[in-house]
Amino acid sequence: MNLTDQLKDQMKDAMRAKEKVRLGTIRMALAAIKQIEVDTRETLTDEQTIAVLTKMVKQRRDSIAQYEAANRPELAAVEAEEIRVIENFLPTPLTEDEVATIIDATIIEVGAASMADMGKVMGALKSKVQGRADMSAIGTMIRAKLK
Template sequence: MSLKDRLLEDMKSAMKEKDLIKKNTVQMTRAAILQVEKDNKVTLDDEGVIEILAKEVKKRKDVLPEYEKSGRQDLIDDLNREVEVLMGYLPEQLSEEELEQMIKTVIEEVGASAMKDMGKVMAAIMPKTKGRADGKMINLIAKKYLT
């Protein structure tokens, strides 16, 4: 079963279970997928869907600090639940140790030694970690090794 099919089935089951947050989250994600497909006149495979799911998670994580400033715990809980729902569709996330090891290997492969080589490192590591790690985390770890 493809990810798009799984999203559709999960949306239907969320409607039956009256799980409003899950239904809305999956519905918004499906809309984002359809929008990309229409705009680019393509049919996304699972890898393309994972990319969109990762973007949706990132969007929600980026607004979380704003919600925390507002002090609205109900909105914070809903947002965390949305992230949790979306993470269920992404491949297993890499641990910090696994990420560090991958970054060290890439740094050696591309011959990076200073911050000016950050672009080379990021270009080499991002395809390997697509949907499995946050770009900010990768960037921070890479900076640590490229001082």
């Protein structure tokens, strides 16, 4: 069963359980996926769906920061709840040690020696850690290793 089908099944379960936040969040995710499918005229793979969900989590984290800066904790709480729902459909996050191991292996794999090779490393890493680690944190770790 692909990820979109899992989302649809969970949407039905949320409807039966009358879980409004979960239902709304899943519907929002399915709408974002459908919009991309309509725009590109192709069905998204699980990797592409994970990319969409990861982007949604990132947007919500940015919103939480803005709501907290504006002293609106009730809105930040809603965004945090949406993140929890979306993260149920993402692969389990990698630990920092696992990320470091993957970065080291990728640096050796692409033969990176300096900061000029950072783009190669990031490109090779993206598919390996998509949805399982924060790419900005990975970028920081790569910079530290490629000095």
